[in-house]
Amino acid sequence: MMKTNNEIEHIANDVLIKFVKRGGVYKVFDEIMLAEGIKFKEIPSVSKDFVGALTKGNNSQVYIIINKNIDNLGRKNFTIAHELGHHFLCHQLHQNLGFCTVNDITEEGHQQNPIEREANYFASCLLMPxxxxxxxxxxxxxxxxxxxxxxxxxxxxxxxxxxxxxxxxxxxxxxxxxxxxxxxxxxxxxxxxxxxx
Ligand SMILES: [Zn+2]
Incomplete structure (x- = not known):
């Protein structure tokens, strides 16, 4: 089910109201993930294509996994916000191999895949209300x-x-x-x- 930009923005704002008192949301990513029961992992992937993923383990634990080799802090925060987008927008969890690639997570928009576009727009609204x-x-x-x-x-x-x-x-x-x-x-x-x- 597709969502409009307004709907996505509202969902992001609800998260902000709940978790952010002042300053940037990136400071409370840990708190948000803890409250949502999501575990966070950084893995050193040599694949330049792999950026991040929202995935479910065998024990049905939900994980946000990001590539440890992302060297830009802004890019790293955008990736976490993007994966939180998949979570809060209730996108179906990726299967084991369906990670978000460098082409999926674009800070500048221009995304064709509607699911990835929604997650990017969510990230933008969440990071910069x-x-x-x-x-x-x-x-x-x-x-x-x-x-x-x-x-x-x-x-x-x-x-x-x-x-x-x-x-x-x-x-x-x-x-x-x-x-x-x-x-x-x-x-x-x-x-x-x-x-x-
Ligand atoms: Zn994605």
Missing amino acids: EEKIKSAFLGMLERSRKAKIKDFLYVKNDYTFGIWILIRDELTKRYGVSEAALRYRLQQLKLARFEFL
């Missing part, structure tokens, strides 16, 4: 520029790129996401547009 990311972004935008347009950043030259760097460094750190994930979310919320990068 609209209200929080919007007010943080607009607050920084207002403080960092004198220009009149206050509610939108169009990155197209050195000046706007300079503003973007400040905002990017702050928000990727605060929400534990990669630049790619942040850019995609801001574009999706119609807060920014990027001419180059």
